[in-house]
Amino acid sequence: METRLRPRQNPTFDYVRSPDQSAAASAHHLVVIVGAGPVGLSMAIDLAQHGVRSVVLDDDDTVSVGSRAICYAKRTLEIWNRLGVAAPMVDKGVTWKVGRVRFGERLVYSFDLLPEEGHRMPAFVNLQQYHMEEMLVARATELDGIDLRWKNAVTGFDQTPDRAALTIDTPDEPYTLLADTVIAADGARSSLRALMGLDFEGRVFYDQFLICDIIMTADFPSERWFWFDPPFNRGQSALLHKQADNVWRLDFQIGREADPELETRTDRLVPRIRAMLGDDVAFDIEWASVYTFKCRRLDQFRHGRVLFMGDAAHQVSPFGARGANSGVQDADNLAWKLALVTKDLAPDGLLDSYDDERGRAAHENLMNSTRSTDFITPKSPISRLFRDAVLDLAEHYPFARPLVNSGRLSLPTRYDGSPLNTPDAHVFACGPAPGAPAIDAPLANGTWLLEQLGGQFVVLYFGSSDQAPPVMVVSRVPVSIVAVDPESQTAARYDGQPGTAYLIRPDQHIAGRWRAFDIKKVETAVGRAIGLEP
Amino acid sequence: MTENLNLDPNLDRPDDFYEALLNTHYGLSEDKSRDLNARLILILANHIGDMDVLKQALNAAVPPPGESSGA
Incomplete structure (x- = not known):
C-alpha cells in the first residue's frame, strides 16, 4: 500500500x-x-x-491547479x-445532503439539508x-x-x-x-x-490549514464530515468531503506555527492521513497545499x-x-x-x-464566513469555553445544534429593499417576496419552472393560458408570459391564487407581485427594475 | 402543573446571539469573563423565575458521568 x-x-x-x-x-x-x-x-x-x-x-x-472550490x-x-452548463456538472459531481459533526471521539450532531422534493437542482454538488x-x-x-x-x-x-x-x-x-x-x-x-x-481591507486570520486531495476507493458515504478537536489532530479541526473521480478533500487545521513546506511533504502527509482514515485504507495524493485566509471586500x-x-x-x-x-x-x-x-x-x-x-x-x-471561522478557530479561552460547551450540549440537547457552526452553507441572497423592487401592496401567505430569487417547481408538461423562465423579464401568471395577458414590450424591453395552473405545486409555492402575477427579472429574482394583473402596474415595475423609474 | 425546561431550539437568530455573547466578552481577562458569566446566569435565572424549570436546567448542565467538558 x-x-x-x-x-x-x-x-x-x-x-x-x-x-x-x-x-x-x-x-x-x-x-x-x-x-x-x-x-x-x-x-x-x-x-x-x-x-x-x-x-x-x-x-x-x-x-x-488543485481542486480549490469544490462545493x-x-x-x-x-x-x-x-447558462446551459449545469447538466455535465451535476452528472460528474457528487450530490450530497448529510453532514456529520464530531467533537473529540464523539459524533455530536448530524444534519440533513433535507432538500424539498420538486426542484430541478440538488441542494449541493461537489466537483x-x-x-x-x-x-x-x-x-x-x-x-x-x-x-x-x-x-x-x-x-x-x-x-x-x-x-x-x-x-x-x-x-x-x-x-x-x-x-x-x-x-x-x-x-x-x-x-x-x-x-x-x-484598498482591499478586512480581517486577516493567521490560522493555517493544510488542504489535501487524495484518490481512494474507500467505502465512505457521500457526506460532509467535520471534526472539532479530533484524536488525530488534537486542539484543531478537520474536514472530509467527497469529490468526483474518487477524489476526497481533506482539510486539517495546523495552527499558526506550522511550517507549510514541511507539512506538505509526503513523509509528513501519509502518517497524518493514516491517523485520520485508519491504517488499512489505500490512497494516493493528488495535491496538497497550505492556506491562510482573509475576510475583506x-x-x-x-x-x-x-x-x-x-x-x-x-x-x-x-x-x-x-x-x-x-x-x-x-x-x-x-x-x-x-x-x-x-x-x-x-x-x-x-x-x-x-x-x-x-x-x-x-x-x-x-x-457568515467570519462567524464560522470564529467558531472553528476560537481566538480566546472564553471563546473556546463556549464553543466546547455548545458542542457538548449539542450531543444531548437539540437547542444547542443551531449554535454549532462548522460553516453556514451558502443560501441565495435576497435583495430586500433594493431600489429595483416594487414593494408588495397585497398580502401573500408564502412565495418569494420582491428581491428574492424565484423558487423552482415541476410543471405539468414535465419541464421545470426556472427553465421556463429563462433569462428575460417574465410575468408568471396563475390562471389558464387563454386568460393570461399577452406578451408585452415595455420601453423596448420584451416581457414574456408563463401561465401556470392555480391548482399546481408551483401555485402552492407562490401563493398563486387565480389572477396572481409575479414580475420576474432576467436573473430570476422577483421584481414585484400582485393579486391581479394590471398592465400599468407591471409597466411601472419593469421601468423601475431597469432603472428608469425612481 | 410543572413547566418543562425547553431544550429545543428557541433562539430566533442563534448566530446573532452567539456573536453578541462573544462580543460582550471581547477583551476581558479570564477572571472578568468568569464574573460576567456568573452575573449573566443570575440575570437569566431571575427572568425564568420558575424553580422547577431552574432545577431542570441545573441538572441538564451537569455533564453525564465519564464525559468531561471540552476534549
Whole structure:
C-alpha cells in the first residue's frame, strides 16, 4: 500500500494571436472581462446568451491547479443551468445532503439539508474546480461572441468617463485594448485592483490549514464530515468531503506555527492521513497545499467603467462555500443589467444597482464566513469555553445544534429593499417576496419552472393560458408570459391564487407581485427594475 | 402543573446571539469573563423565575458521568 504522488495533468489552451495585436489603432470592444475563472466565464456566457459580445483575457493557459472550490449550492447550479452548463456538472459531481459533526471521539450532531422534493437542482454538488472550469470553457467556446484569449496578462490600466484602456502582455509584444466596460474577475490577487490602487481591507486570520486531495476507493458515504478537536489532530479541526473521480478533500487545521513546506511533504502527509482514515485504507495524493485566509471586500464594486466581481471584489473564508458561489451570483446579477445598458435599453445608472444588491450579498457572506471561522478557530479561552460547551450540549440537547457552526452553507441572497423592487401592496401567505430569487417547481408538461423562465423579464401568471395577458414590450424591453395552473405545486409555492402575477427579472429574482394583473402596474415595475423609474 | 425546561431550539437568530455573547466578552481577562458569566446566569435565572424549570436546567448542565467538558 505504498502511497504515490499523482498530480493531475491539467489541459492547456492555446495562445492564439488576435488581429487586435496587429491593428494600427487600439481595438475598441463593448466588454472586456479580465479573468477566465468560474466568475469571468459565467459572466461571458451570460452576456453571450443576451447577445452581447465580450473579450475574455486570462494571464494563464489552463484551469485551476488543485481542486480549490469544490462545493456548489443549488442557486449557483440553477444559474449554471440557465447558462446551459449545469447538466455535465451535476452528472460528474457528487450530490450530497448529510453532514456529520464530531467533537473529540464523539459524533455530536448530524444534519440533513433535507432538500424539498420538486426542484430541478440538488441542494449541493461537489466537483473539483478544474472540472467545473473546463466545462465552462467548453460552453464558452461553443457560443458565438466570446473571444477567449489565453496568456493575455493585464499590466496597465487607465480610464476616462467614456472608455477604459488596458495594456496587455502576451507571448508576443504587448498591445492595448479600449473598452466601454471592464469586468474585473481576476481573483483575490486581482491585478486590476492593484493597478487601480484600490484598498482591499478586512480581517486577516493567521490560522493555517493544510488542504489535501487524495484518490481512494474507500467505502465512505457521500457526506460532509467535520471534526472539532479530533484524536488525530488534537486542539484543531478537520474536514472530509467527497469529490468526483474518487477524489476526497481533506482539510486539517495546523495552527499558526506550522511550517507549510514541511507539512506538505509526503513523509509528513501519509502518517497524518493514516491517523485520520485508519491504517488499512489505500490512497494516493493528488495535491496538497497550505492556506491562510482573509475576510475583506472593496468598499465599492463599481469604479467608473470597471465592475469588480467574485474574489476580486470580496474574499471570504472557505467555511460555508461562499467564494465561488457568491461570485457566480455576482455575474448573474450584473450580466442582464450590462446587456440592457450596452444595447441602450436602460440607463447607465442601472449598473449602480449591482453594487447595491451584491454589496448586501458580500456583507452577508463576510458576516457568515467570519462567524464560522470564529467558531472553528476560537481566538480566546472564553471563546473556546463556549464553543466546547455548545458542542457538548449539542450531543444531548437539540437547542444547542443551531449554535454549532462548522460553516453556514451558502443560501441565495435576497435583495430586500433594493431600489429595483416594487414593494408588495397585497398580502401573500408564502412565495418569494420582491428581491428574492424565484423558487423552482415541476410543471405539468414535465419541464421545470426556472427553465421556463429563462433569462428575460417574465410575468408568471396563475390562471389558464387563454386568460393570461399577452406578451408585452415595455420601453423596448420584451416581457414574456408563463401561465401556470392555480391548482399546481408551483401555485402552492407562490401563493398563486387565480389572477396572481409575479414580475420576474432576467436573473430570476422577483421584481414585484400582485393579486391581479394590471398592465400599468407591471409597466411601472419593469421601468423601475431597469432603472428608469425612481 | 410543572413547566418543562425547553431544550429545543428557541433562539430566533442563534448566530446573532452567539456573536453578541462573544462580543460582550471581547477583551476581558479570564477572571472578568468568569464574573460576567456568573452575573449573566443570575440575570437569566431571575427572568425564568420558575424553580422547577431552574432545577431542570441545573441538572441538564451537569455533564453525564465519564464525559468531561471540552476534549
